Amino acid sequence: MKKSLFLFVFSVFLMAIPAFSASANxxxxxxxxxxxxxxxxxxxxxxxxxxxxxxxxxxxxxxxxxxxxxxxxxxxxxxxxxxxxxxxxxxxxxxxxxxxxxxxxxxxxxxxxxxxxxxxxxxxxxxxxxxxxxxxxxxxxxxxxxxRMKSGAYTANLSPSSISSPGQGVVSPVAAVNLANVSAIPEGATVKSVSAEGTISPSLGHTYREVLNKEEGVWHTSVSGGTLFPDLKPELALPVKTTWNVRYYSLAWSSSTWRSPQLKINYQYDSTYGW
The missing domain is CATH 2.60.120.380 (Jelly Rolls)
Known part of the structure; x- marks a missing residue:
């Protein structure tokens, strides 16, 4: 009786092995x-x-x-x-x-x-x-x-370090910076907003700063006496890693100088760029 019971249990065990092996795959x-x-x-x-x-x-x-x-x-x-x-x-x-x-x-x-x-x-x-x-x-x-979308900011110093305008609406020479190879800026970064910093002295009324992104080729103008460019919007998707130019002019009847011109660029980028 014990032998018969052992064979029965053993046969059940053998029958279970193939099912286990199949599921193991x-x-x-x-x-x-x-x-x-x-x-x-x-x-x-x-x-x-x-x-x-x-x-x-x-x-x-x-x-x-x-x-x-x-x-x-x-x-x-x-x-x-x-x-x-x-x-x-x-x-x-x-x-x-x-x-x-x-x-x-x-x-x-x-x-x-x-x-x-x-x-x-x-x-x-x-x-x-x-x-x-x-x-x-x-x-x-x-x-x-x-x-995937992240944000960042970069401040760029432009050259030359000062530019002047004689006033009366005459536009100054250009100061520029090339950000194409700046490793601190992520690849594919696009502009959210831009401000043009640095001091224009003497302080005159009706003074306007302008900025140009080389890839777009369009001059954008600040509000009078301001540093921001309201028409530089994220929807334009302008690349950050390119050459940037700035200049300015004043409607006043006296000369002025823009010293230490800078661009502060807020940008967004796709963290999966290049994946």
């Missing part, structure tokens, strides 16, 4: 099941979310739903893609027909990225899928939601 992560739009895993608000998950079969696709507000600027970054696989990244609006919003389809296991300037408030769905059916059931990819 894959790992269904905590976000499963999320293999369709209807099953998309709900992340809630997108900010600073990070996902670690797997593609565990040829047919596995991972859908992630998130909420974003109009005007937000984010990036969805797929990284740590396992070797010998080829995963792609797609983005859809969670609305009727699931219209496509963006995609990233680089070859092999290169990182994928989609940058989104949110066009309207609502829910969106990011999808990770294998391009060719390749997968690694134990190879975890990483999906990051990044608040």
């Amino acid at each position: 894959v790992y269904e992560d905590e976000y499963e099941p999320n293999n369709s739009f209807a099953e998309a895993y709900d992340l809630g608000l997108w900010k600073y979310k990070t996902i670690s998950a797997t593609i565990h079969s040829e047919s596995d696709k991972d859908y992630y739903k998130f909420y974003a507000t109009k005007g937000e600027q984010l990036a969805i970054h797929l990284k740590n893609i396992p070797a010998n696989t080829d995963y792609d990244l797609y983005l859809f609006k969670d609305s009727y027909g699931y219209p496509a919003v963006g995609s990233s389809e680089r070859t092999g296991n290169q990182n994928e990225i989609i940058r989104l300037d949110v066009p309207e408030t609502g829910r969106y769905i990011a999808v990770v899928t294998s391009k060719d059916g390749s997968y690694d059931g134990w190879g975890f990819y990483r999906l990051e939601f990044i608040d």
